Amino acid sequence: MDLALTGRRALVTGASSGLGLGCAQALVAEGATVTIVARNAEKLAAATATMHGPGTVHTLVGDVSDLESLPALVAAAEALTGGIDILVANAGGPPPGTFATTPFEHYEPALRLNLLSTVAMCQATIPAMRARGWGRVIAITSMSVREPIAHLILSNTARAGLTGFLKTVATEVAADGVTVNTLQPGLHLTDRLAGLYDDPSGLAATIPTHTLGDPADFGRIAAFLCSDAAKFLTGTSIPVDGGASKGLQ
Numbered sequence: 674m675d676l677a678l679t680g681r682r683a684l685v686t687g688a689s690s691g692l693g694l695g696c697a698q699a700l701v702a703e704g705a706t707v708t709i710v711a712r713n714a715e716k717l718a719a720a721t722a723t724m725h726g727p728g729t730v731h732t733l734v735g736d737v738s739d740l741e742s743l744p745a746l747v748a749a750a751e752a753l754t755g756g757i758d759i760l761v762a763n764a765g766g767p768p769p770g771t772f773a774t775t776p777f778e779h780y781e782p783a784l785r786l787n788l789l790s791t792v793a794m795c796q797a798t799i800p801a802m803r804a805r806g807w808g809r810v811i812a813i814t815s816m817s818v819r820e821p822i823a824h825l826i827l828s829n830t831a832r833a834g835l836t837g838f839l840k841t842v843a844t845e846v847a848a849d850g851v852t853v854n855t856l857q858p859g860l861h862l863t864d865r866l867a868g869l870y871d872d873p874s875g876l877a878a879t880i881p882t883h884t885l886g887d888p889a890d891f892g893r894i895a896a897f898l899c900s901d902a903a904k905f906l907t908g909t910s911i912p913v914d915g916g917a918s919k920g921l922q
Contacts, residue, residue, distance in 0.1 A: 676900035679704030679727065682754040683899070684747070684798070686737050686790075687763035689716035691863035692813050694723070695892030696761045702726035703896050705759065708750040710735045737764050737790035738782065747797040757798045758805070759899050762791040763813040766865055767827035775826055787814075787831035792838060799846060808851035809899040812839055816859045816914050836910055843908035852907035854898055859914025861886035881916035 683700050687693035689711035700707045701724040708731040711717050717732040724730050731753045735746045751757055767783035791812050802808025814832040816822075821829040836855055843853035860876050862885045870876060877885050891913055897903055898911075912918050 674902070676703045676896055676902065678896065678899060681705045681758045681899070682756050683707045683759035683761060684710065684750045684757045684794075685761040685763065686710040686735075686794070687765060687813075688761075689713060689720045691865060692858055692861060692888050692891050693761065693763035694720050695888030695890075696763070696811075696813075696895040697730070697892070698724050698889060699892035699896040700759070700761075700899065701728035701730055703900075704728045705899075706754050707731070708733055708753055708757075710737070710746065710750075712736050737762075737794070738786040740785055740789055740793050743790065743793040744797050747794060751801075756801060756805075758802065758807060759809045759811075760794055760798045761811045761813070761895060762794055764790055766815070766825070767831065769824045769869060770826055771824055772826055779827060780830065783827035783831045784834070787828065788835045788838070791835055795839075795842060799842070799851060802851045803846055803849040806850040808846075808849075810839070810842075810851065810853040811895050811898055812855045813895075814855045814857050814910070816857050816912060816918060818855075818857055818910065819912060819918055819920060840908055840910075847907050850904075852898070852904065854907060855910045856891070856895060856898075857910055857912045857914070858891060859886060859912065859917045861888055861891060863888060879917065880914070884915065886913065886915060 683705045685697045688697045688709035697709050704727040706729045710733045721730050817829045818832050
């Protein structure tokens, strides 16, 4: 299936590894021009070497939790490619913790990382998408939005707020050809998972598929959401979890 992404210009944050890298790889494979952002230049170079296809890759070093730097970061990406048609907003998760163990001062950095950074990038990119009559925004959140995870109170809080923001934005920009969706990953083979669990492989038995998610597969789902075939799909929060979620919605 041709996703008609050749020549589309994408900005993918948190893209040196994990799910962000999977999204960038899939977009390059579909012919998009992709600017990947992460904090470490060496990791960005290594990530670029994993991308294959007709698309092209640019890199920018940046920290999405530094909110004041984000307008300049977006402007730098636009200068590299001539504009941004697709925003894939991704960031690492905040530290684990419970209500009892998480100090109040830890909430503000988590909100910067997993809520306000995406708000800032949407404000910097969506107006031009609306003016052109075409755009795609995808935020990578977590299944914790659907079913809060007991030891991830910071992630539960920040990502739930982001989901509400993006649902609201989706209704406001849909008539201008801009879709806004979130992907809610379950357990995938990423560095984040390895940092949270001593033996991530043992978690596969808790998933109906009996496998952990592959970031490359996740990326292909994101690429489909960026396609013209998905133009009627907006305002959604899609679980990508191997059937692990027990809820009906």
